[in-house]
Amino acid sequence: MMLPIRHTLMLLGTLISFTTSAETPNLTFSEVAPGVYCHQGEIADLFTTQTDPVANMTFIVGNDAVAVIDTGASQRTGEALLKGIRRITKLPITHVITTHVHPDHHFGNQAFIEEDPQFVAHTRYPGDFAAKVGYYMERLNSPWFTGTKPVAPTQLVETETVIDLGDRPLVLTAHDRAHTRHDLTVFDEKTGTLITGDLLFIDHTPTLDGSLIGWLNVTKQLEAMPYKRVIPGHGAVQTGPDAFKKQTRYLSSLAQEVRAAIQKNIDINTASETVLTSQSSEWKLFELFHPRNVIQAYKELEWE
Incomplete structure (x- = not known):
């Protein structure tokens, strides 16, 4: 599928010229x-x-x-x-x-x-x-x-x-x-x-x-x-x-523990602070991204 205009630039705001x-x-x-x-x-x-x-x-x-x-x-x-x-x-x-x-x-x-x-x-x-x-x-x-x-x-x-x-x-x-x-x-x-x-x-x-x-x-x-x-x-x-083994373990564990938190009526904010913290030492930037993952998973799984 081809878009009608090639190389369309979306210019957002005033952008200064690129460096040399x-x-x-x-x-x-x-x-x-x-x-x-x-x-x-x-x-x-x-x-x-x-x-x-x-x-x-x-x-x-x-x-x-x-x-x-x-x-x-x-x-x-x-x-x-x-x-x-x-x-x-x-x-x-x-x-x-x-x-x-x-x-x-x-x-x-x-x-x-x-x-x-x-x-x-x-x-x-x-x-x-x-x-x-x-x-x-x-x-x-x-x-x-x-x-x-x-x-x-x-x-x-x-x-x-x-x-x-x-x-x-x-x-x-x-x-x-x-x-x-x-x-x-x-x-x-x-x-x-x-x-x-x-x-x-x-x-x-x-x-x-x-x-x-x-x-x-x-x-x-x-x-x-x-x-x-x-x-x-x-x-x-x-x-x-x-290649995918470690990540799969993380994602599978995330699903399992978020489901358990939902069944226990643990609220989403508390879950983001407590779910799967045992894997914090296995990943970089864990404190930045993991709580967001819990929230995203919670929103998905609470409607299963």
Whole structure:
């Protein structure tokens, strides 16, 4: 599905011109599989950090073209990503793929407009993008984000589609409500590399913005795929069959304990302070994100 206007910029408020290219940082990329390059972001809260990226960014090089998956949270980070790509290849960048609407994953898209790619996202992405982008822009107010302008998608994935970079098919799958309402994964068939976006967190506390039960169901689908490695939205690249094991234990335990709190008539605010605190030492940013997860899960599960 194509939107009628390509590369539409939603300019929100008065935005100062972007910094000069000399201020663009250098980012390092690891070749985690042949032709698959990843930069691992810092595990930090985007709205309090003074820099970026805090999410993982990936690009895949085929014989004819390049696809980028998630571009960071600012034009500055996007510029650094583009510079990193150009150190490795001069092939055209034909697709910039956004795994979901959270700003740490797509506000770097602006840096790729002159490359003239398709900006690809889940079919439900535009509605949430329009609803949330103003709030995100208001909160991203450190100098690092000066000049950043969000970019609307130009190609939407409703169920599944395949793009070919030249002997390099990538399977793009639009998932049911899980981490968000619009999670999109990318599977590189050639190397067995699965890029999940925030359907998988490593070390960083998972953040629930969609459906807890849906997330557990989608995780089962991902675990059944013939992947050799998984690039999560946050944290280190995973290999082997247990990539999702720790996160699944957290989400399953969250569901179990929230249901128990509801049955005991424990109110939602008390539950957010008491449910599953036993896992606090296993995850980073736990105190920031876990109470929100409890509240989100409570609202979902109280109507079962």
